Amino acid sequence: MSQKRIAVCPGSYDPITRGHLDIIGRAAQLFDEVVVAVVSNSVRKSKTLFDCDERISFIEEATAEWPNVRAEPFGTLVVEFARQIGAQTIVKGLRAISDFEYEFEMHQLNRMQAPEVDTLYLMASPQYSFLSSSGVKELAIFGGSIGDLVTERVARRLQEELAR
Ligand code: ADP
Numbered sequence: 074m075s076q077k078r079i080a081v082c083p084g085s086y087d088p089i090t091r092g093h094l095d096i097i098g099r100a101a102q103l104f105d106e107v108v109v110a111v112v113s114n115s116v117r118k119s120k121t122l123f124d125c126d127e128r129i130s131f132i133e134e135a136t137a138e139w140p141n142v143r144a145e146p147f148g149t150l151v152v153e154f155a156r157q158i159g160a161q162t163i164v165k166g167l168r169a170i171s172d173f174e175y176e177f178e179m180h181q182l183n184r185m186q187a188p189e190v191d192t193l194y195l196m197a198s199p200q201y202s203f204l205s206s207s208g209v210k211e212l213a214i215f216g217g218s219i220g221d222l223v224t225e226r227v228a229r230r231l232q233e234e235l236a237r
Pocket of ligand 1: 083084085086087090091092093096164165166167168172196197198201202203204205206207
């Protein structure tokens with residue numbers, strides 16, 4: 074029997090956006106299992122708006138239609154986490170040119186740490202090329218319309234947290 078193909082999609086997901094979901098959904102078609110790895114608060118330098126449990130529950134709800142996707146917290150190097158769960162591949166989304174330099178560097182560093190774990194980059198879909206969690210939070214603060222950018226539950230929680 075051939076080995077299961079497992080991918081890790083790492084990120085802060087504070088909160089998950091439709092841009093993230095686009096990448097996760099495409100990865101779910103390419104791999105047997107996709108693990109959305111959510112950076113836990115203990116290892117983050119800056120504070121997140123939503124705690125790790127809530128960020129994970131947003132992802133679980135938004136990915137419920139894909140049976141081969143699950144979300145887990147992690148607090149180690151991504152390659153370390155990939156090894157722990159038996160994943161051969163890290164999947165990342167690439168937006169405008171600005172993502173490239175950072176990702177290029179991270180790719181080299183990760184390959185040095187774990188040559189057996191490769192990274193696959195999926196180009197952002199055009200409608201989400203400029204979408205980021207921080208941009209959505211900024212819009213929510215000023216009462217902008219975010220219905221097309223995040224799920225209904227995330228939009229409601231953002232409004233509760235920010236539009237005060
Ligand atoms: P953000 O940069 O929005 O804070 P994360 O740190 O949670 O997002 O990023 C997790 C992964 O999702 C990264 O690989 C990032 O490039 C990717 N990503 C984020 N937003 C998008 C998007 N709109 N389209 C494609 N990929 C994205």
